[in-house]
Amino acid sequence: MPNNVVAKSLCPYCGVGCGLEITADNRVRGDRDHPSSQGMLCVKGATILESIDKDRLLYPMVRESLSEPFRRASWDEALGRIASRLQQVRLSTGPDAICMYGSGQFTTEDYYVAQKLLKGCLGSNHFDGNSRLCMSSAVAGYVQSLGSDGPPACYDDLERTDCAFLIGTNTAECHPIVFNRLLRHRRQNPSMRLVVVDPRATITAQAADLHLPLQPGTDIDLLNGIAHLLVGWGQLDEDFIAHHTTGFAAFAETIRHYPPEVVARRCGITIEQLEACARLWAASKRVLSLWSMGINQSIEGTAKVRALINLHLLTGQIGHPGSGPFSLTGQPNAMGGREAGGLSHLLPGYRFIADPAHREAVEKAWKLPTGSIAPQPGRTVWEMILALEAREVEFFWIAATNPAVSLPDLDRTRRALARSPFTVYQDCYYPTETAQFAHILLPATQWSEKTGTMTNSERRVTLSPAFQQPVGEARDDWQIFAEVGRRLGLVEQFAFDTPASVFAEFAALTAGRPCEMTGISHERLRQNGPLQWPLSSGSPPSTASSRLYTDHRFATPDGRARFAAVHARGLAEPPDPDYPFILTNGRLYGHWHTQTRTGRIEKLRRLHPAPFIEIHPRDATQLDIHDGDWLEVRSRRGTARFAARITAAIAPGVLFVPMHWGSLWADEAEANALTHSEADPDSSQPELKACAVQLVKVAASAVAAAKICAAE
Ligand SMILES: Nc1nc2c(c(=O)[nH]1)N[C@H]1C(S)=C(S)[C@@H](COP(=O)(O)OP(=O)(O)OC[C@H]3O[C@@H](n4cnc5c(=O)[nH]c(N)nc54)[C@H](O)[C@@H]3O)O[C@H]1N2
Ligand SMILES: Nc1nc2c(c(=O)[nH]1)N[C@H]1C(S)=C(S)[C@@H](COP(=O)(O)OP(=O)(O)OC[C@H]3O[C@@H](n4cnc5c(=O)[nH]c(N)nc54)[C@H](O)[C@@H]3O)O[C@H]1N2
Ligand code: SF4
Ligand SMILES: [Mo]
Numbered sequence: 064m065p066n067n068v069v070a071k072s073l074c075p076y077c078g079v080g081c082g083l084e085i086t087a088d089n090r091v092r093g094d095r096d097h098p099s100s101q102g103m104l105c106v107k108g109a110t111i112l113e114s115i116d117k118d119r120l121l122y123p124m125v126r127e128s129l130s131e132p133f134r135r136a137s138w139d140e141a142l143g144r145i146a147s148r149l150q151q152v153r154l155s156t157g158p159d160a161i162c163m164y165g166s167g168q169f170t171t172e173d174y175y176v177a178q179k180l181l182k183g184c185l186g187s188n189h190f191d192g193n194s195r196l197c198m199s200s201a202v203a204g205y206v207q208s209l210g211s212d213g214p215p216a217c218y219d220d221l222e223r224t225d226c227a228f229l230i231g232t233n234t235a236e237c238h239p240i241v242f243n244r245l246l247r248h249r250r251q252n253p254s255m256r257l258v259v260v261d262p263r264a265t266i267t268a269q270a271a272d273l274h275l276p277l278q279p280g281t282d283i284d285l286l287n288g289i290a291h292l293l294v295g296w297g298q299l300d301e302d303f304i305a306h307h308t309t310g311f312a313a314f315a316e317t318i319r320h321y322p323p324e325v326v327a328r329r330c331g332i333t334i335e336q337l338e339a340c341a342r343l344w345a346a347s348k349r350v351l352s353l354w355s356m357g358i359n360q361s362i363e364g365t366a367k368v369r370a371l372i373n374l375h376l377l378t379g380q381i382g383h384p385g386s387g388p389f390s391l392t393g394q395p396n397a398m399g400g401r402e403a404g405g406l407s408h409l410l411p412g413y414r415f416i417a418d419p420a421h422r423e424a425v426e427k428a429w430k431l432p433t434g435s436i437a438p439q440p441g442r443t444v445w446e447m448i449l450a451l452e453a454r455e456v457e458f459f460w461i462a463a464t465n466p467a468v469s470l471p472d473l474d475r476t477r478r479a480l481a482r483s484p485f486t487v488y489q490d491c492y493y494p495t496e497t498a499q500f501a502h503i504l505l506p507a508t509q510w511s512e513k514t515g516t517m518t519n520s521e522r523r524v525t526l527s528p529a530f531q532q533p534v535g536e537a538r539d540d541w542q543i544f545a546e547v548g549r550r551l552g553l554v555e556q557f558a559f560d561t562p563a564s565v566f567a568e569f570a571a572l573t574a575g576r577p578c579e580m581t582g583i584s585h586e587r588l589r590q591n592g593p594l595q596w597p598l599s600s601g602s603p604p605s606t607a608s609s610r611l612y613t614d615h616r617f618a619t620p621d622g623r624a625r626f627a628a629v630h631a632r633g634l635a636e637p638p639d640p641d642y643p644f645i646l647t648n649g650r651l652y653g654h655w656h657t658q659t660r661t662g663r664i665e666k667l668r669r670l671h672p673a674p675f676i677e678i679h680p681r682d683a684t685q686l687d688i689h690d691g692d693w694l695e696v697r698s699r700r701g702t703a704r705f706a707a708r709i710t711a712a713i714a715p716g717v718l719f720v721p722m723h724w725g726s727l728w729a730d731e732a733e734a735n736a737l738t739h740s741e742a743d744p745d746s747s748q749p750e751l752k753a754c755a756v757q758l759v760k761v762a763a764s765a766v767a768a769a770k771i772c773a774a775e
Pocket of ligand 3: 074075079080103104106107109237238239240
């Protein structure tokens with residue numbers, strides 16, 4: 064370690080997973096030795112330390128009902144209340160009344176102990192993570208097409224591709240270091256091409272060689288349309304299709320229905336744009352496709368992912384350097400969450416609750432009697448909201464996520480949260496919007512104060528060590544879960560003394576699984592630096608990048624990847640005469656989600672001082688809207704107000720608002736006051752990216768009056 068560096072760590076924001084160095088004078092800089100980021104860093108990683116000591120939740124707080132103020136409590140009292148309530152609910156109503164909602168901002172160790180507590184000890188599979196809102200369509204798409212979850216590509220491929228196909232990702236703002244690596248590669252290899260498919264001319268799209276500004280929700284039309292052209296031109300890898308895939312005939316029949324004129328019309332692009340895009344797929348030896356929420360957050364998210372993977376199977380572009388489908392993971396440890404079984408249908412080691420052999424293997428490892436893990440998958444987070452409405456939940460535990468801002472249809476969400484008879488909320492900051500729905504607040508340590516591992520998008524595990532003292536009485540999430548397990552009587556099962564021992568037990572459970580990590584331990588990570596899975600205990604730790612399926616044997620029972628025959632269904636809530644606009648939403652470079660950290664950093668607040676709504680000049684002229692005018696946006700579920708930003712970067716008929724401003728940070732500017740909860744049938748991921756809205760111009764004085772009323 065360089066001598067002025069006190070710790071090497073990992074950025075706790077996005078799934079790029081940049082390596083950080085903390086210097087003796089308490090600054091953060093990029094770690095040049097980290098293979099994923101090679102010393103680079105964006106503004107969020109660079110400023111992270113400034114948020115650590117602001118507005119922290121310092122000690123446990125309790126209250127009997129939501130109408131009372133909180134009072135400070137000891138850990139002993141808070142944990143005692145939790146354990147006795149859990150015991151009481153378990154013995155009276157049963158484990159189905161117990162739910163936990165966690166997060167891709169947990170470490171793998173936190174996730175693992177939470178699974179053991181809920182699914183093992185309490186017999187409740189009702190653990191879901193906010194990855195349900197984020198990566199679950201990618202997970203379902205990988206499983207259905209390739210036989211297992213797990214992104215097949217690696218960041219090295221960013222520098223080996225001939226054509227990067229970016230669809231539904233604003234990589235420049237949301238995965239900046241991935242984007243930097245792509246741009247650097249293109250500077251050195253001017254023949255490399257960058258294609259961006261996004262209804263908005265984002266910063267990412269502005270850098271593209273070809274931007275397809277498609278109508279929201281028409282990705283499957285586009286992807287099937289590209290396949291239609293490739294097949295028509297004979298641009299397919301027949302050998303690969305014959306030996307390594309199934310389902311080609313049904314796929315070929317489906318894409319017959321996507322001729323260019325139909326596709327171009329539906330997508331709102333020209334036939335020339337479509338053909339130019341298909342020609343790039345045909346001409347490039349190595350196409351790497353990157354995607355994120357524009358694909359996943361859709362009622363057909365899984366089918367979109369599969370339609371994209373189809374193109375890779377059609378052209379044999381997978382398992383080679385520089386090519387393959389590559390989901391950009393949102394949160395820093397959504398990957399680790401999937402590995403540890405952190406969704407309501409999963410168990411650790413990429414196992415499934417529905418599979419009896421998988422349940423048995425985990426029960427054995429957990430030294431629990433056969434049948435301890437319930438056979439039915441648990442509730443997804445939206446099903447938890449519905450169960451709260453129906454008063455079926457008697458114990459609700461929320462940790463490391465802020466659902467009173469980030470779940471869809473907030474009016475309904477908040478009413479459901481308010482119905483919970485007992486909610487524990489475990490976070491680092493106070494206040495957050497969700498705290499008002501809690502009966503018990505537990506202060507959690509966060510990045511810099513706790514040791515744990517996270518896995519980034521390229522399957523690389525990095526150790527994030529504690530290098531400073533926890534603030535107040537905060538405790539690590541995994542420790543809190545383990546202590547509750549011990550109080551419930553499972554002393555042996557929860558006898559972990561260090562995060563390294565938690566990781567060791569988890570890694571043992573990955574033996575022989577696609578995400579094998581038996582060759583990874585805290586000690587090896589300390590000695591060797593970040594390591595990619597799969598890595599078995601017999602293999603030497605290697606820092607070389609790895610990809611999956613290099614032998615073209617896939618994780619399906621017959622070893623073949625599966626083509627999907629999927630038709631486009633469009634948006635759940637298309638525009639109509641009453642609600643004529645499509646509202647989409649997303650992220651800004653400097654802010655992170657609900658601003659719990661970034662809203663407390665001066666530099667980032669100055670970078671993005673206020674929410675706004677983007678509207679095309681044509682629509683603005685029609686409605687006599689000028690830059691800065693206040694607009695009320697109404698959907699069937701709620702309203703919000705934003706200052707207009709007129710820009711041709713958005714398609715006519717489409718509007719964009721940032722997702723970052725919850726009720727703590729602005730008056731009535733919540734994207735999710737407007738969104739709906741319709742979700743993908745396979746992944747249960749809600750279509751957060753699109754809903755139908757109407758626009759009403761409001762006088763500035765009306766906005767000011769509303770603000771005064773709200774303040775009173
Ligand atoms: N700065 C910053 N970076 C982040 C985060 C953050 O909060 N702030 N969060 C992290 C997390 S958890 C995530 S999940 C990722 C998200 O990363 P991204 O998915 O890149 O971010 P978003 O802005 O949510 O949405 C991406 C794009 O989808 C487009 N889109 C909308 N509808 C459609 C459609 O129907 N089709 C297509 N093709 N595109 C569409 C939007 O116009 C938008 O530009 O970012 C991660 N990185
Ligand atoms: N409209 C709309 N809504 C969206 C999206 C969208 O694109 N549009 N995107 C969705 C997606 S992809 C995501 S990922 C979600 C994100 O939504 P959330 O998960 O609600 O957002 P965050 O603000 O990241 O909340 C994380 C919380 O965890 C806390 N925290 C950080 N570290 C720790 C820790 O170590 N322990 C504990 N206990 N707490 C910790 C932080 O203080 C913060 O309060 O939003 C979803 N909602
Ligand atoms: S790109 Fe992502 S991981 Fe890297 S510094 Fe920025 S927020 Fe952190
Ligand atoms: Mo996400």
